[in-house]
Amino acid sequence: MKDIKKLWVFIITISALSLALFTLFTWGEGQTKKVNVQVVARIGHSGDNSSADDPYLFSQIWSAACDAEGNVYVLDYKDVCVKVFDQSGRFLRKMFREGRGPEEIGVPYLAVINKYSNHLFVLNMYGTELKEFDLSGKYINVFHLPHQIGIFFDFIDKDRLIFINTKTDERIRVLNLRSMEFEKGLAKVEPVPSVVFAKQRFVIKDGILWTCHNDKTELTGYDFDSGKEVARVPIPEKYEKYVIDRGEDGYGAWEAARVRQFAQPIILNDSLYVLFTRWGWTSEKPAKEKSRDLSLYRLNGKRLEKVTDLPEGSLMFLGDTWQNRLILYGSDPYPQVKILEITE
Numbered sequence: 001m002k003d004i005k006k007l008w009v010f011i012i013t014i015s016a017l018s019l020a021l022f023t024l025f026t027w028g029e030g031q032t033k034k035v036n037v038q039v040v041a042r043i044g045h046s047g048d049n050s051s052a053d054d055p056y057l058f059s060q061i062w063s064a065a066c067d068a069e070g071n072v073y074v075l076d077y078k079d080v081c082v083k084v085f086d087q088s089g090r091f092l093r094k095m096f097r098e099g100r101g102p103e104e105i106g107v108p109y110l111a112v113i114n115k116y117s118n119h120l121f122v123l124n125m126y127g128t129e130l131k132e133f134d135l136s137g138k139y140i141n142v143f144h145l146p147h148q149i150g151i152f153f154d155f156i157d158k159d160r161l162i163f164i165n166t167k168t169d170e171r172i173r174v175l176n177l178r179s180m181e182f183e184k185g186l187a188k189v190e191p192v193p194s195v196v197f198a199k200q201r202f203v204i205k206d207g208i209l210w211t212c213h214n215d216k217t218e219l220t221g222y223d224f225d226s227g228k229e230v231a232r233v234p235i236p237e238k239y240e241k242y243v244i245d246r247g248e249d250g251y252g253a254w255e256a257a258r259v260r261q262f263a264q265p266i267i268l269n270d271s272l273y274v275l276f277t278r279w280g281w282t283s284e285k286p287a288k289e290k291s292r293d294l295s296l297y298r299l300n301g302k303r304l305e306k307v308t309d310l311p312e313g314s315l316m317f318l319g320d321t322w323q324n325r326l327i328l329y330g331s332d333p334y335p336q337v338k339i340l341e342i343t344e
Contacts, residue, residue, distance in 0.1 A: 035296070035307045036343045040325070041089030043072070044336030055083060055091040058335035063110045064319030064327050065120075067135060072319075072327055073120060074337055075111040082111050082122070082137070087322075089339065095137030096122075102139035105131060114155040123149060130161075130177070143177050150194075152201045162202075166194045171213065172202060186227045187220070189213050195257040196242050199317070201264040205272055212263035212274065215242050219265060219274055219304060235263055235297060235304050237276060245285045256286045268342055269324045272299040273307075292316070296342070312340055 047057045059078035066072055070087035080098035085091055096105045110123040119140060120133045127150040132141040153163035156174065160183065165173040170185030192214050202211040208221045208230060217239045221231035240260035247254055264275045273296055280291030294310040316330035316338060326340040 034344075037308055037310060037312055038341045038343070039312050039338060040341045041085075041087070041339040042336060043074070043085050043089045043338075044334060046334045055094060058083075061329045061331065061335045061337065062108070063112070064329045064337050065111055065113045066320045066322035066325075066327055067113050068115065068118065070322045070325070071135075072337060072339070073111050073113065074329070075108055075122070076335075077108060080105060080108065082120070084135075085337075087325075087339070089337075093137070095133070103133070103137060109150060110153065112153060112155075114158065116155055117158045121155075123153065126150075143180075146175070146180055146182075151198060154202075156204065162204075164197070164200050164202075171197070171200070172209065172211065184227070186222050186224070187211065187213070192242075193244070193257055196259060197262075199262045199264060199277070201266075201318070203265045203267050203272070205267060210265040210272060212265060215239075215259050215262050217261065217263065217276075219263065219299070231302075233299065233302065233304050235274060235276060236306070237261065237278075237295075245287060247285050254286065258287050264318055266318070266321050266326070268321055268326070273297060274299070274304055275310075275318055275326070310340070313338065 043056060044058050045056055050057055058076050060076060061074055062077040063075045064072055072085045074083045076083060082095045084093050096103060098104060098106055100106060105122050105124050107126050108122050108124050109127050112121050114121055118135060120135055122131045124131050127148045128145055130143040130145060133139055147167050149163050150166065151164035153161055156162050159176055159178050161175045161177055163173060165171055169188050169191065171187040171189050173182055174184040176183050186209060197214045200211060202209055204224055207224050209224045210219060210221050212219055217235040217237045219233040219235060220229060223230050243258040245256045245258060258281050259279055261278050266273050266275055276295045276297060278293045281287035282290050292315045294313040295306055296308050296310055297304045298307050313328045315332040316328035319327040319329045324342050326342065327337065329337045
């Protein structure tokens, strides 16, 4: 009887050790830890019983960016201003007003922090000029762009701008703001209606530029120096091609695009993730949005694996990231910014 008990103890011990070793040695082969998601701040409210100058009342948010301290800079397109909040959502200051003066802006598309200079850049006047300010809102410079920029842009150093390009077959281009010369073009792709890649973004990590083209369910990597494609990683999501709806009403002919999904690479805690958005539309023409659901994927070796769905970010768009935080903005049920913290 004692021998049988010893045998069972031996079997259980060996099984436990085998399971531990299996877990250890298969971690790099597609095993991805789940993450926890916490809403650390909500910025904005419905405006009920508040005054027009309430700092937490927005009209139409078009972008949200973070500085090195985690402060959030929210561009209100309709109110033509930038409002600044700390990382807990507390209002700090309001900057700019509508106009053509040095510390005024007009028809602003995006506000982006250059993390190399610690300056704020506002894409202004329908994307034809770029205004540079310090983080207090003091005017520094204005750049008249060689052609319109209307989608995502960022910086690779103090002077060079990298942006999503709508003018040529090179989807991503680098512009030197001092010389106003285009220095590099990457990612030649087949042309599609610009609305299809209106949410396209990119990140550069370890010399590789990562992006997700158009509405495709794949992540593509390019060697930033040579421009050569070096990786193509499928996103495990069903692909549904965009639809162009056409019709005619009392105002004449109209045309509208319906995008079913888009993906955006981001960096959280120095790891590469992809924020995936599924867009639901009604069947009528023109269709109306009925849902916008977000999921988070992480690059694990040569695979992208889902780590969590993000119901906390439903009906919201990506603004920026900071450390392990996602900054999202949306307009449903009212214009607001939400800060999500992602932890293992």
